[in-house]
Amino acid sequence: MENDKKEIVTFGEVMLRMSTPGFAKFSQVDNLNMDYGGGEANVAISLAYMGMNAIHVTRFPNNYVGRAAAQFLRHHWVNTSQIIYGDNELGLYFLETGAVHRSSKVVYNRENSSFSKIRPDMIDWEEILKGKDWFHWTGITPAISEGVAASCLKAIEAANKLNVKVSADITYRKSLWQYGKKPQEVMPELVAGCDVIMASAYDLADIFDYPLNHDPETDFPNAAAKLMEDYPRIQRVAYKTRDSLNASHNRISAHIWDGKQLISTDNYDITHIVDRVGTGDAFAAGLIYGLLHYKTDEEAINFAAAACALKHTIEGDANMVDFDDVEKLVKGDKSGGIVR
């Protein structure tokens, strides 16, 4: 676990996730399951389980709640040596898990978090990124606060300077972005420093006002092509599609655009979803792993799709499967037979 050569740095908020057991509504329960999650930390955990040295950078309150969040990351093999501590509150979210036609519902309590109070001078990005292979961030991070957005920009600049590859899952979360800036003002500068972007045509339309024909066949390649034109550092744009039959049954596939052609994977039929949260992060992690370890985009995107499919069966935010599990599925064994 601890001796794979590849090293990745991720940056983002980690929240305490408090979910109701089973399918209970919040008003029915008197205890909650604890977990910790956040888009970038989920990627770090996933890659750590696959053997990479995954260094997550974040800020926690300096009390037992903040330390427990760090301990959770350590537990799941993440390198926590670059975490900083300060202020009093850990962001958290509540989760009611839905089923069939009933949606899962998330309520946040994160506005006053230690992470949101990060200032750019708190983190020495060049020191952290020196000698690393990859830096990953998501669209949630610059949406949190001005200080966090500025820190993210500094990180990207340092990575660019040090020739560390940069990826971003620029998912657009409308309910964030409360600090007075719009994504259209903030995102271009950040995206300009990226090598790989995970985004759907809809995300790109929301953030960059790219036009949509609402044609699933052409919207994505068109938007991806436009993005690579506008931001020439970008080499790959990838995303996953989800056909949500209901909350318990989804079908997914994944797609990657290299500027010339679109490669798509087979469908995965996820007939009995255990936990849908974090499946996008599992896809991102799978793609990063794939791009770092395989020769072709096809292998990379197949690995990403299989990782994403498996995440639907894992409780919690992060994809805690091993490389072997993903590889077995990539090779076509969908039977789920008992391994003794």
Added chain:
Amino acid sequence: MENDKKEIVTFGEVMLRMSTPGFAKFSQVDNLNMDYGGGEANVAISLAYMGMNAIHVTRFPNNYVGRAAAQFLRHHWVNTSQIIYGDNELGLYFLETGAVHRSSKVVYNRENSSFSKIRPDMIDWEEILKGKDWFHWTGITPAISEGVAASCLKAIEAANKLNVKVSADITYRKSLWQYGKKPQEVMPELVAGCDVIMASAYDLADIFDYPLNHDPETDFPNAAAKLMEDYPRIQRVAYKTRDSLNASHNRISAHIWDGKQLISTDNYDITHIVDRVGTGDAFAAGLIYGLLHYKTDEEAINFAAAACALKHTIEGDANMVDFDDVEKLVKGDKSGGIVR
């Protein structure tokens, strides 16, 4: 929650429900999940969650078990101000939850309950029903004891006198009716005071000896027409159909007859049932809500069907979904996507 104008009164036994966790058999466990339920109280909870003032009338033992049952109803927004207390035992039932080809199994312990010992002079129905919009009872109530049946009749008479609408889900439960009278002797007088009846053709055949052709297309409209002929106060007859592929997968739809035409809803495909108990009560509550708040039968029955569909995903006897959840499904969003 507490300021919707509409007010409903429900009357019936509330039992402690003790269910095995997950899919365990009773002989495998050493702890049980607690819940409380009963056909009419389930309707009250469901309507209280949708914002109505739902007043449940029942009788509990005057000890911590009986008080806890009342507290459960209060917790779920029910108005408990008309509950009376006396005697020693709360009725209860045990539940093993089935899956696929294995049935759920219920064992009752309710023969000696405080509720079964109700006498008609214990409840001042005119006082309770004054100014209310609706009264609801089920076929389980008059099946419990002579005193309970007589109390139910007094309630219906008071409602009729006070121009409070009356509905009944006259489901026929053969294992009850142990006190020496047959449903055929008791039910006609009660049904005669109703405005809305929930019943399948089979229920009507069992209780009123109406003939069945075993033709799903015509049995229900024929029986409903006959019922409205025999009991002219009745304005609507409604029921839901269930296609039970197995214990984990059902398909449901709902139907309403207004004396002239049958309106049917689309099917809901409940692919991953969480809890089937109380889905009929969720349908009844949805129908009452619909008839009180919508202009057309079509809107009302669609609301009832969607409420019933959602109940299959809720643990426990009662449908604890909000109006918004039902409305979203009525509008056609079956995707169950995460709401943040």
Added chain:
Amino acid sequence: MENDKKEIVTFGEVMLRMSTPGFAKFSQVDNLNMDYGGGEANVAISLAYMGMNAIHVTRFPNNYVGRAAAQFLRHHWVNTSQIIYGDNELGLYFLETGAVHRSSKVVYNRENSSFSKIRPDMIDWEEILKGKDWFHWTGITPAISEGVAASCLKAIEAANKLNVKVSADITYRKSLWQYGKKPQEVMPELVAGCDVIMASAYDLADIFDYPLNHDPETDFPNAAAKLMEDYPRIQRVAYKTRDSLNASHNRISAHIWDGKQLISTDNYDITHIVDRVGTGDAFAAGLIYGLLHYKTDEEAINFAAAACALKHTIEGDANMVDFDDVEKLVKGDKSGGIVR
């Protein structure tokens, strides 16, 4: 439960309490027990269990977390008809329960709560307090924010105008008071409107700079006398003493000063503490109940001390014992024998 004549109004923040099971440290667990508490709501619950109509006024976020907090209060017999809803976050606190020489540890996440954003114009105190018997607040409330302090003042003024008795447990919590005012600026005006104060000599010294001789015999009567001199509306000052042998074993007694004499209760030897949180609120509730229902201060303070003693055996913030339990202990039965 619901028909006692006496009516009390309480005002204060209610937090979600998330505690580790048993004696576990936060870093050891993956689920947390849920409860809700707050000094004044704890008083309301306690008095509701004794049969009073206890109306708690507070503000919750308008989401399932805020509604669940209201449902918890309803569950425990509190009248929730005056609760208002707005903003997004419910204050919460984490609790690690200590034992023997290890302290319990609380971490708060409440700075951004819906309650802290109350403005005085949100609550119509005269409407709420009309015809009520008692109003109770604590020193935590004015420490939260300027808006909350102003609302509390308005409540006291309304109570004074309407001849509703006012009590306050003016416990001093140093870690609060972050909004720019000192207790010395805010408290006098609030205390001036009170009839009954719960406070130790130390609280009075902290808030009013009263001198302390550090003599347990005279410090309290001296400070209480001074307080009643400075604030002539005050008729009684009471407090409880705690001899903390260790986290699992305390001895308590209670004392009341009427301006002339000090009445003290016997000691209660709490040899096996189940939960120490909220024992001061149980004392306050017991005192309010006692002063409203008994003729002598001696009876009232004995009732308060017994209620406080029993709270040490109740899990959660609030004292969920019945009147009979307290009365039995007041009468001297400390044996704890099984009641069948």
Added chain:
Amino acid sequence: MENDKKEIVTFGEVMLRMSTPGFAKFSQVDNLNMDYGGGEANVAISLAYMGMNAIHVTRFPNNYVGRAAAQFLRHHWVNTSQIIYGDNELGLYFLETGAVHRSSKVVYNRENSSFSKIRPDMIDWEEILKGKDWFHWTGITPAISEGVAASCLKAIEAANKLNVKVSADITYRKSLWQYGKKPQEVMPELVAGCDVIMASAYDLADIFDYPLNHDPETDFPNAAAKLMEDYPRIQRVAYKTRDSLNASHNRISAHIWDGKQLISTDNYDITHIVDRVGTGDAFAAGLIYGLLHYKTDEEAINFAAAACALKHTIEGDANMVDFDDVEKLVKGDKSGGIVR
């Protein structure tokens, strides 16, 4: 476990025990711990753990609840081959566990149980008791119903005929005896057939109207002597004393009278009670084991007291300790040091 020569038959109701976890009040919980218990079955389990063939005779409903009760007895080594099945309801009781000055509280739901409907012709006592060493019953059994009392008498008569020793713990439970007969009418005939009686002076005063001087030194020997005079078959009368400092801390000792002298054990200081229910049954079982396996009354009563002391540390109704545990305590090792 299964090959000790001594064989005992016990007869009595077994109830499902549903207790709140930890020290929670019933109104606070949404799941309950399951256990099964009853005075005589507790004795059977205890003796089965010590290696005897303990045959419990009772009647259960013929459904999964009744069968699970039998399975519980089998699990704990009891011989269930003589259990009969019929009717529908298993008696049950709810338990809130107290602490310090707060009492444990029991609520029963047993009036309509299958056991209470036993008729004497349902059990062939001579067949069951043939070749057995001992028969044990308690004062609860004849208090349940006329049929049960008559069955108990038949059992005692059969035991007397077959020279099987008979013991009875004639504890007096006032809340039972609802079927129209008084203990004074029923008990003499039953007690007359006993060889060993467990009873305190208070039990004897209640049942036989023996006088009490309220002198702990002489009340018991006087009453015991009177009992042996009135019922000459009785050879020994024994009881345990309990000094209940509070619900969490008791001191116990035990005493036996052989018609001539009183032998008393040392005190056991039970400083941290885990579960007080069933400690009398543990004493009875210890005494039966002691009288069957030791030569002197002193050894027997010491064994009984130690068994009773250990039961206070066992969760549930029955004493699930091994012979070695009791013997170690009899020999004086109270240290509770870890055994590896």
Added chain:
Amino acid sequence: MENDKKEIVTFGEVMLRMSTPGFAKFSQVDNLNMDYGGGEANVAISLAYMGMNAIHVTRFPNNYVGRAAAQFLRHHWVNTSQIIYGDNELGLYFLETGAVHRSSKVVYNRENSSFSKIRPDMIDWEEILKGKDWFHWTGITPAISEGVAASCLKAIEAANKLNVKVSADITYRKSLWQYGKKPQEVMPELVAGCDVIMASAYDLADIFDYPLNHDPETDFPNAAAKLMEDYPRIQRVAYKTRDSLNASHNRISAHIWDGKQLISTDNYDITHIVDRVGTGDAFAAGLIYGLLHYKTDEEAINFAAAACALKHTIEGDANMVDFDDVEKLVKGDKSGGIVR
């Protein structure tokens, strides 16, 4: 339960099964569910639930862990009178339950178990098998150690001598067989004494080097015919097929060969698997029950397939369904409707 005439003896290791709750990975949990299982004991439990006297022979450590394993078997109606005790360790296995495309994973800790140290002289098989109807073993047993294999042979020889029918589920588990012998050396002698064999064409190919055409239609009848030729005592060869769509959804059917014709059952579509472990044992038990109680192979194999189907809905290793449950499914009711 305890008075069915038919008596079966089973022989094999019983392990403590420690599984993660729900679908959690081992690295995510801090408590584990306990169960006990083993191929032959699972058959015994299943048959005991159907009313047979099922005597399981095994060896447990003589400590509380070993005794608890025996208590588990007693709990589930198995006759434990022939279990022997010795040495210190109970074999155990850990189980992570998979879902959809993620496999369940088993890790064993059984190499040093008390069972593996059985020597043939420890068990008097003739004494045990005298007057019994059936003896069952599996291919796991001879794979454990030389002593166990030799004991198994002695059992078969005794059964043959005493005219007790012998069945074997000769499943081949490659990871066992660590003691220096190959199945090809050990199995023939054991199989020669059998009347009924459960095995797929793949098992037969692995163990006896029978050729495979990889044609599902002919492979099994060919292999079965060859087996019956080679081992003339064998009267029936049966197996079940499993179409594993994924870990949560399987389709099964069953087949029996009597030397002349192949009888196959309908498919069972197991759409929501609760627990796949032990489904082969449920099949074996169903077949034994069927062959003992029905007149035709068709009835027997239908019963076996239905029992196997139901096991997929039971948590734990063994099939704890009643005869009525299986019979209802055999008769075609797959609806899983609630039974009240």
Added chain:
Amino acid sequence: MENDKKEIVTFGEVMLRMSTPGFAKFSQVDNLNMDYGGGEANVAISLAYMGMNAIHVTRFPNNYVGRAAAQFLRHHWVNTSQIIYGDNELGLYFLETGAVHRSSKVVYNRENSSFSKIRPDMIDWEEILKGKDWFHWTGITPAISEGVAASCLKAIEAANKLNVKVSADITYRKSLWQYGKKPQEVMPELVAGCDVIMASAYDLADIFDYPLNHDPETDFPNAAAKLMEDYPRIQRVAYKTRDSLNASHNRISAHIWDGKQLISTDNYDITHIVDRVGTGDAFAAGLIYGLLHYKTDEEAINFAAAACALKHTIEGDANMVDFDDVEKLVKGDKSGGIVR
């Protein structure tokens, strides 16, 4: 947590600890709490919580069970970079927690563990110990197998060569030492390389055949003096005394001998023990911390005794308290008051 300068290396087996919830007996439960522990790893965890870099060296099976054990250590801040993987089984132990006069009982399943199969060539001790401050082992380690004892000797030799301080808690566990050597043959060579020994007079008598006068005042200084005479490298001998009033109530104190004088701490009265396991390891960790960070033996032994006292309130094997908790107790605050 991660930047304290001091670095310690510990070496020993880590077992999975499976304990029954609460005070339940093993035969009563169907789930077990998981934890991991071992004498030396417990020391590492304790020192890691105090801020040291604690590197634990051990060997785990290369499966999810072994990896989870490493993850547990990481979770609790231990440096796991030197753990090696191989073979199949993790040692484990079962724990029933006692109370009052009932002992806790441990059953081991460790004979075939991956750790027991360590060979000296598997670990490069000079590489690991280079630049470290301290090496710690216990008497359990050389008792496991010849390979483990040889590895321990190599570690001590390397430490001596590299001027790394060595401490050992030479507790004597009779049930180990099964591999053919006696402690008297193995221990002298290991003890000779130590600077600090934790041992009671009884341990020293058992291992080195030192005479005992059974005089608590003189036995320890005499034995300690003899030990330092025989093994001149040893600078300090320390131990803790335990007065076990019962399983729930102990009194402890600690003592250190420097060759000239005995320094003893005050008593700690542990009135409500939460978990006694690992308290000796907490003492050892406290002593190591004290000797590394304080100037006087008195400060060091006081720190050790306070750490040990606090461990009695922590669930699990290891002492998860912070430096601040210990320091507060050392300074005399035993009140256990709530920290907010």
